[in-house]
Amino acid sequence: MSTPSAVAAGTQSGSAVRSAPSFETVIRPPVDIFEDADGITLLADVPGVSKEHLNVHVDGNALLLEGEVSSGENVTKYRRSFTLGRELRTDSIEAKVKDGVLTVRIAKRAEDRPRKIAIQ
Amino acid sequence: MFTTISRFENVLFGEFRRLQREAEAVGSFGAVNVNTTPQQVEIFLSAPGIDPKALDVSIEKNVLRVSGKREVQLDAKATRSRQERYSGEFQRVLTLPEDVDSERVEASYVDGVVRISVQRREAPKPRQIEIH
Numbered sequence: 143m144s145t146p147s148a149v150a151a152g153t154q155s156g157s158a159v160r161s162a163p164s165f166e167t168v169i170r171p172p173v174d175i176f177e178d179a180d181g182i183t184l185l186a187d188v189p190g191v192s193k194e195h196l197n198v199h200v201d202g203n204a205l206l207l208e209g210e211v212s213s214g215e216n217v218t219k220y221r222r223s224f225t226l227g228r229e230l231r232t233d234s235i236e237a238k239v240k241d242g243v244l245t246v247r248i249a250k251r252a253e254d255r256p257r258k259i260a261i262q
Numbered sequence: 263m264f265t266t267i268s269r270f271e272n273v274l275f276g277e278f279r280r281l282q283r284e285a286e287a288v289g290s291f292g293a294v295n296v297n298t299t300p301q302q303v304e305i306f307l308s309a310p311g312i313d314p315k316a317l318d319v320s321i322e323k324n325v326l327r328v329s330g331k332r333e334v335q336l337d338a339k340a341t342r343s344r345q346e347r348y349s350g351e352f353q354r355v356l357t358l359p360e361d362v363d364s365e366r367v368e369a370s371y372v373d374g375v376v377r378i379s380v381q382r383r384e385a386p387k388p389r390q391i392e393i394h
Contacts, residue, residue, distance in 0.1 A: 189308035243311035
């Protein structure tokens with residue numbers, strides 16, 4: 143992996159007179175997706191990203207996750223998008239971040255939830 | 263002609279795949295960045311979603327060991343439709359510069375990143391010797 147050495151090299155040249163060029167890395171964060179009767183839960187690893195630097199955006203049926211973390215001259219961007227199924231309510235999305243893990247909860251439409259039908 | 267193109271393609275896609283692998287490696291769980299200055303060595307380890315109390319950080323001379331475990335819980339009522347995040351035990355062993363002081367180590371856990379800073383012993387300064 144070349145990044146640690148690049149980071150170290152960047153820092154060393156940064157202490158010199160000449161300013162070091164910045165490094166930008168874009169990462170597609172790994173995710174787990176769980177589905178239950180009421181909706182789906184998406185977990186994404188975004189280490190180093192605080193709440194202020196995280197953006198969860200819905201446009202039509204597209205869900206976009208974006209985050210950014212910078213250390214010195216290095217910027218790491220997390221970016222990933224998903225297409226949401228029609229059964230999901232895009233108006234009912236909750237997102238939180240803790241310890242570098244983003245959790246997004248999206249509810250299913252009431253009519254698409256499995257229902258028990260009473261026999262009369 | 264075609265062999266030339268396919269060879270070029272191989273070079274091109276090979277390079278692309280290499281870059282892709284590197285990007286994935288950076289984002290993967292357990293990725294390490296090291297930042298060295300004359301005063302200290304800072305180690306950043308990506309370990310999102312762990313209990314920092316369950317993290318084991320030890321240093322022996324200039325060898326730093328970090329180990330821990332991440333468990334991804336599965337709700338009994340839920341089904342998993344995608345699984346990409348790392349689950350299980352991990353360990354990283356790093357050899358630091360020889361002049362690090364294993365008595366002066368600090369560790370913290372913020373936003374899923376373990377930061378370990380190890381102070382370095384003061385480098386011997388050149389000394390002027392007077393002639394009497």
